Amino acid sequence: MRRHQRRTGPAPRDREDWRHSAACRDMAPEVFFSPRRHGPSPAEVERAKAICFTCPVQPECLSWALRNKETTGVWGGMSATERRALLRRSC
Template identity: 50%
Template sequence: MNWRDLAACRFEDPELFFPIGEDGPSLRQIEQARAVCHGCPVVTACGDWALRSDEYDGVWGAMTAGERRAFRHRREA
């Protein structure tokens, strides 16, 4: 079984996880997406996949694209 089969987000509107921007009105959407992530049994696998795959859009593993970029940058430094 693939980790995606167990993901809590599979029952949600995919657009929730792809806010336009990471500030202003998008902050509420990001927090709503993270609330789903925080109740997900595969949140770690999701975040790991997004980091390994260089996923540059959306909320994955409760991390925004900007947070993943910062994480990659710190890891490479």
């Protein structure tokens, strides 16, 4: 018979529940998804990343974006270009 061990530390977050704790949850989407036709300027990307780097669920956000192959916006502190490069390196 297997003995049950008691978990210590915080309970694991539900995969979608992390969004409720995100630093961006009440911000305009345009901060992370540029409305400009040719994509965001470097300054826009850096502004979004600065918010991500203060976020308590940044790792969950980035993981979600990578898993779902998000092609636009800043997710988890990485631009779409950075995420594509990371996915290419990991294959």
